[in-house]
Structures are given as C-alpha cells and as structure tokens.
Amino acid sequence: MATTADVSTSARAKYEPVIGLEVHVQLLTRSKIFCSCSTRFGDPPNTNVCPVCLGLPGALPVLNRKAVEFAVLAAMALNCRINETSIFARKNYFYPDLPKGYQISQYDKPLAEFGWVNLVSGGREKKIGITRLHLEEDAGKSLHEGFAGSADATAIDLNRTGVPLAEIVSEPEISSPDEAYEYLTRMREIILYTGVSDCNMEEGSLRCDANVSVRLRGEKSFGTKAEIKNVNSFRFIHDALEHEIDRQINLVESGGKVTQETRLYNAEEGRTYSMRSKEAAHDYRYFPEPDLLPLVVDEKWQAEIRRALPELPEVRRQRMVAEYGISEYDAQVLTVNKTLADQFEAAAKAAKNPKRVANLVQSELMGRLKAKNLTIEQSPITMRGVAVSANLVEAGTISGKMLKDLYDLCFERNQDFPAVYEKERPQQITDSSAIEKMVDEVIAANPKQVEQYRAGKKTVAGFFVGQVMRASKGQANPQLVNELLSKKLDS
Numbered sequence: 001m002a003t004t005a006d007v008s009t010s011a012r013a014k015y016e017p018v019i020g021l022e023v024h025v026q027l028l029t030r031s032k033i034f035c036s037c038s039t040r041f042g043d044p045p046n047t048n049v050c051p052v053c054l055g056l057p058g059a060l061p062v063l064n065r066k067a068v069e070f071a072v073l074a075a076m077a078l079n080c081r082i083n084e085t086s087i088f089a090r091k092n093y094f095y096p097d098l099p100k101g102y103q104i105s106q107y108d109k110p111l112a113e114f115g116w117v118n119l120v121s122g123g124r125e126k127k128i129g130i131t132r133l134h135l136e137e138d139a140g141k142s143l144h145e146g147f148a149g150s151a152d153a154t155a156i157d158l159n160r161t162g163v164p165l166a167e168i169v170s171e172p173e174i175s176s177p178d179e180a181y182e183y184l185t186r187m188r189e190i191i192l193y194t195g196v197s198d199c200n201m202e203e204g205s206l207r208c209d210a211n212v213s214v215r216l217r218g219e220k221s222f223g224t225k226a227e228i229k230n231v232n233s234f235r236f237i238h239d240a241l242e243h244e245i246d247r248q249i250n251l252v253e254s255g256g257k258v259t260q261e262t263r264l265y266n267a268e269e270g271r272t273y274s275m276r277s278k279e280a281a282h283d284y285r286y287f288p289e290p291d292l293l294p295l296v297v298d299e300k301w302q303a304e305i306r307r308a309l310p311e312l313p314e315v316r317r318q319r320m321v322a323e324y325g326i327s328e329y330d331a332q333v334l335t336v337n338k339t340l341a342d343q344f345e346a347a348a349k350a351a352k353n354p355k356r357v358a359n360l361v362q363s364e365l366m367g368r369l370k371a372k373n374l375t376i377e378q379s380p381i382t383m384r385g386v387a388v389s390a391n392l393v394e395a396g397t398i399s400g401k402m403l404k405d406l407y408d409l410c411f412e413r414n415q416d417f418p419a420v421y422e423k424e425r426p427q428q429i430t431d432s433s434a435i436e437k438m439v440d441e442v443i444a445a446n447p448k449q450v451e452q453y454r455a456g457k458k459t460v461a462g463f464f465v466g467q468v469m470r471a472s473k474g475q476a477n478p479q480l481v482n483e484l485l486s487k488k489l490d491s
Helices: 009-014 065-077 177-194 234-253 299-306 313-324 328-334 338-350 354-371 383-395 400-413 417-424 432-445 447-454 458-471 478-490
Strands: 015-026 088-092 102-106 112-121 124-137 141-143 155-157 164-170 206-216 226-231 261-266 271-277
Touching: 009 015, 009 234, 015 177, 015 234, 065 112, 065 124, 065 164, 065 177, 065 299, 102 124, 112 177, 124 177, 177 206, 177 234, 177 313, 206 234, 226 234, 226 271, 234 261, 234 271, 313 328, 313 338, 313 354, 328 338, 328 354, 338 354, 338 383, 354 383, 354 400, 383 400, 383 417, 400 417, 432 458, 432 478, 447 458, 447 478, 458 478
Parallel strands: 226 261
Antiparallel strands: 015 164, 015 206, 088 102, 112 124, 124 164, 141 155, 206 226, 261 271
C-alpha cells in the first residue's frame, strides 16, 4: 500500500476533502458550571473538587448564571439564533477522568443554532455555517507522565471536571486545511473580543477536534469520516488535516476503505495514528438530565446580554479603514486582538497622522516584540509612546534613523519612548547651511565616487547619503541631504 508521501497530484485532483470542526471553548467564569469550585488553572491536583463535580450520591447540580450569559454572548457574536428554551442531557460514556460516568451536555435542544463565521482572504469571501453552540461541563484530565511512577501508571486530576464549556460545531463546509486554519483564527479572534474566554490552547481553554473525509469531486454524498482529537495548535491542526486527507486518498485509491474512528496526531512524525473506533450519537445513550430544569433565556434576558456585545473585528476593521485612512492590511494586523486595537485607536486619536502610527506599530514595534517573544501587553513602548514618536517624526524633530535607535534603547532599558527621548534628546539637524558644509566635505573627500556618479552610475548616490549621515551622527534631515547632494553632484 502507498504511503502518504506517494499521493500524486492527479490523485489529489480527483478528490475533495470535507472538513467539520468541533471547538471547545472554556468560559472564563470563576466557578464551575454546576458548583462553586474554582476554575483556576495550575492549582495542585484534585484540590478544586466537591461532591457535585465528583458525582457523589445525593449531590445536585446548580447552573452557573454567568456561564449561560457568556455562552449566549459568544453565540450572538457568531451570528447564532438563541433558542429561548434548551435542555440539558446526560451523555453516557466511561473514561477514568469522568467520575459520574456521564457528562452533562446538550443534545437535540441546544442553546443556539444556525450561526456562521465569515472568511475573507485573497479577495474572496465564504461563510462557514455553525450548526450549533451548546453548553456542557468539561471532564477531568488523565496524566501519563510528569509524576512519580508515571512510567507504568496514569494519574487522574479532577480539577477540570465541571469547568464550563461552549462547544461550537461547524457545518461540514470547510474544504481545505487552509480554510480550517482561517476559520479557527477568525473564531478565536471573535471569542477573544467578547471576553468570554482567554482561548489559551496551552492551558486547554480552547481545544479543537477535526472531522475529515474525502470524496470524488462533484459527488454529493459524504465519505467515511475520521476524527482527529487532542491537537494543541492551529498549525498542527492544519498539518494533521493535510496528512489525514492524503492518508484517506491513498486508502481509497489502493482499494481500501476508510474506517470511522478517532485518531491522534503525532507532530514529531507528522502523521495520525488510530486511537479507537468512533462512537455514534446513539452510543452515548443521551437522555434529558433529570436534576436540571429546562434552561429558559427569554427575550428580556437576551436583550440584556446583547447590550454587552462589543464592536466585532470585521466591523471594526471596516470602520478603522474609513476613519483613519489606513489600508485594509493595516486594519487586519491592528485588530488581531482587542487590546492592540483599543491601544492603536487611542494613539491614532492623539497623533497628527494616524497612518504613521499604523506604520510604526507594524514596521518598528511588532518586529521587535516578535524578536523578543513578547506580547503587545508586555511591550516597553506603549501606544502613547508610539503616538509621541510619530508626532516627533511628523514634525521633523527626529529622523527615521533616530527613531529606530530610540526604539532599540527603549527595549534595552525596558522604558517607554517618552522617558528615553527626554533623556537622550537627539535633535535632527535642519539647518541647510550646516548640512551643505557636510555635503561639500564628503564630496571633496571622495573624488573617485563623484567621477563614477557623473559617468552615469547613479547608485553611488546612496554612498554619499550614508557618508553625510555618518558625519552628522544620523542627525541630518535625510530629505535635505538628498536635495543638496543631487544639486551639487548634478552641477
């Protein structure tokens, strides 16, 4: 049988993948969904537990109102229809980290349905439908390493049991790993703007399972799907889907059949492995949760929650392009998270030229943050500092070279731009007679380069600019330097 590396271009062209994603978002409540235990991450194992989340006899669940409000807010941001009445159900299965032997979730009557995420890239637009968004409790965590005796044992930490989740199920309308990556990126962006989750994949507050099948192009019926679980980054989800699509094409092309199963992705090897056969809905023996009344989110409550809905990324981008005159690409970068967008807008309002602020954020600030592996919240240069620096450049007080040097000092000293500028106080030389004197000295000292320039080698002009800037210690006004050099070299 062929390996995944042997999939030919012609074989790939015959088939199309069909992908659906199930995203589990941990809601940012302080207590669990059905009890008052803390949801704090990183506490010692099995310390945030009680009779309710341990499923002890006689303990009854009480629904967390804030979890409902957060889930409804997320559903509204994702364009879902909120069902006024939804029903909790018991999803029965037996894992070591599920102490009750069932999970309280929602099944045929979920909290919200019929939403969508809008994908816009490369000049195209596509809506990916959301089948449903429902509330459920999380399970515990099985630990296979990192504790005494882990070589031959598994430990169970039940701190996560009962943490509130919103599960968001897409329609099977995603047609490539690239689209899956974009869908997840857009969804995470929207959820972060609402503030209902921190979407931290490393801590497990955003997790994704991918369902994927292949079929001959043009066919309407679906192929047999495999589910890929427990992938901890969007890039790995993309790579896992790439591998799984090729694996399934190989199977079908060689006369085999795809098995409905759950698979795990090994990032080091770049391949998926069979984990277990995939359960169907009837295997879970869903039935209504007898200890919880139907959840009613009436129109009045919905209206209260809707008032907390922020301006969402797509709308904000369009407004920022119109209001600040920045490009769509700039707006895309600057709205990647709400904190960055809020800070940019505050800086843009304080600056003489918002476009210059946008350029400085991208060209000077973001590159330095990335190089030092810092977030915008950890930046020594605040957006106010960016606005101050933009105004100084706009006024001609400092040059672009001075700004770069000052930004470097800000990161070296971990200080904001205004403080560093006040201490260093570099001033751009704008006196044309002083610059003309330096230009004359540089031209006189380099007759060979003058001869090359006048013989038609115009690129030598850059050499002269560099020499003048060096002579001025980077403080000469670049525009004046260029004007004077051109005038004298061309005379």
